[in-house]
Amino acid sequence: MPCDIVLSVPRSPHYDVVVIGAGMIGAACAHALTERGMTVAVVDRGPVAGGTTGAGEGNLLVSDKVPGSELELALESQRLWRELAESLGADALEYEAKGGLVVAKDLQSLGALQGLAARQREAGVEAVPVPADALGELEPHLAPALAGGVLYPQDAQVQPALAAATLLRAARDTGRAELLAGTAVTALAEGRVETDTRGTLHCGAVVNAAGTWGGEIAALAGAALPILPRRGFVLVTEPLPPLVRHKVYAADYVADVASGSADLQSSGVVEGTAAGPVLIGASRERVGFDRSLAVPVLARLAAQAAELFPVLRDVRVMRAYRGFRPYLPDHLPAIGPDPRRPWLLQACGHEGAGIGLAPATGRLIAQLLGDEKPFMDPTPFDPARFQEEQP
Structure with missing residues (x-):
């Protein structure tokens, strides 16, 4: 008696975007991307907020910014933090508008x-x-x-580890984000991210939100970022x-x-x-x-x-x-596509301002990936300013 045999062939997961780093910047990027309907995997070799975010004070400052692109980014982030406190709950972030x-x-x-x-x-x-x-x-x-x-x-404060976890939870609640903690990235190429525990993650784009370790992640793709x-x-x-x-x-x-x-x-x-x-x-x-x-x-x-x-x-x-x-040597973060690897978007190098600048950074990354008009000129943050150091 004939029968049909269906072979089950394991398939590697496919995402619109893989975000590397489960700190504040990675969480903000994931939140902004899922809000625009994109599917996201957030990959981190450690736990949520296990790096710089977990060792921060949670400052949301405009007071220490001189007029220019970073202050413009900070002012937009301040607005977005207020919106997040309203939508997610101030207690969920420990948001304090203390001044x-x-x-x-x-x-x-x-x-x-x-x-x-x-x-x-x-x-x-x-x-x-x-x-x-x-x-x-x-x-x-x-x-x-x-x-x-x-x-x-306008100066305010959040509890950084709690805020990062809350944004990641909100992204996951959309059904479009997955958190892969305890997963190290071992190689990067266009369309795929190789990991030590989850195999190959296929994707349309990669966001490097690895913070202080962002240079190591960039190097896996053959890019240079002097963090x-x-x-x-x-x-x-x-x-x-x-x-x-x-x-x-x-x-x-x-x-x-x-x-x-x-x-x-x-x-x-x-x-x-x-x-x-x-x-x-x-x-x-x-x-x-x-x-x-x-x-x-x-x-x-x-x-x-x-x-x-x-x-x-x-x-x-x-x-x-x-x-x-x-x-980074010029004290500005790198935000945007790598000049030679446009599938790789950098979102790191914020020095001590990452918590405060995170929501606007996430918005900028999502707009660049979604072909939207950016809310500000991203040129000052363009990773191409370090292209002379790339092989």
């Missing part, structure tokens, strides 16, 4: 701060001058001998009653962010959290992927925080953690 307060220790730094604020206002930033005698109304525990400051009401790790430490105090109302930092922090020096730089950055502990930063140094606990750096951060808030001098530090910011 930022930048303070100056002397008249010279105050003049520079006020000059920057004036330029930022012309670019659409809310920047409110605060005279020295009014600082205490905003922050009662602030040191009394400061020259003045500027209040930035270097820039180490930073954060101190976490014991739980405290509300002491710090805003994100507060010294004006010299902006110069540290813009510096290209490999040497250690630090400036006082202090902010409270909803859970009670105070977070203290910020340091920057290029020491490769050295994860050593640098006690002198921690002591320096603690001293700078106590200068801003003397009340912290007798507070216990419960722990310290470190992370590696993805540093």
Whole structure:
């Protein structure tokens, strides 16, 4: 008696886009892509937010951005973060619209701060001058001998690991995204991503959202992206009653962010959290992927925080953690298609601003892949600016 025999041949999964990296940038890209109906696989060799995102403070800042393309990206991200807080729930992100307060220790730094604020206002930033005698109304525990400051009401904060997980969950809830954690990418070519545990993933495009490790992923495709790790430490105090109302930092922090020096730089950055502990930063140094606990750096951060808030001098530090910011030489992220491999889109190199810039980065990537008109000129972020370093 004849019968039909149907052989079941395993097929490799096919996606519109494979996003490499399950940190904040990768999560934002996946969210934006699935919103436009694309199918997405998010691949990461570790867990969600297991890299730079999990070691961040969750800052959503415009206060530290000079007028230009990065500030334009930040302003759009601020708008999108507010939308996400409304649609997904502020608690699901631990979104706090706390505002930022930048303070100056002397008249010279105050003049520079006020000059920057004036330029930022012309670019659409809310920047409110605060005279020295009014600082205490905003922050009662602030040191009394400061020259003045500027209040930035648009600055906000999220809990970065929670926010990344929430965006990934929202993408998966559409039925168009899959998370492949614990899966390392071993090779890249047009139309496919080779992995160590899931075999070949066929796709139309690849987004490199691997952060500090983005250069390694680019190299798998034969591309070059000169990302270097820039180490930073954060101190976490014991739980405290509300002491710090805003994100507060010294004006010299902006110069540290813009510096290209490999040497250690630090400036006082202090902010409270909803859970009670105070977070203290910020340091920057290029020491490769050295994860050593640098006690002198921690002591320096603690001293700078106590200068801003003397009340912290007798507070216990419960722990310290470190992370590696993805540093590119011109301090701008790489966002867009590789000039020689247009199927590979870079979305990394945001240094310490990745959490804040993530939603707008995801939107830009989705618009470029969807042949939409970008909301801003992406040219300053074009990976082609590094093409001389490509083979």
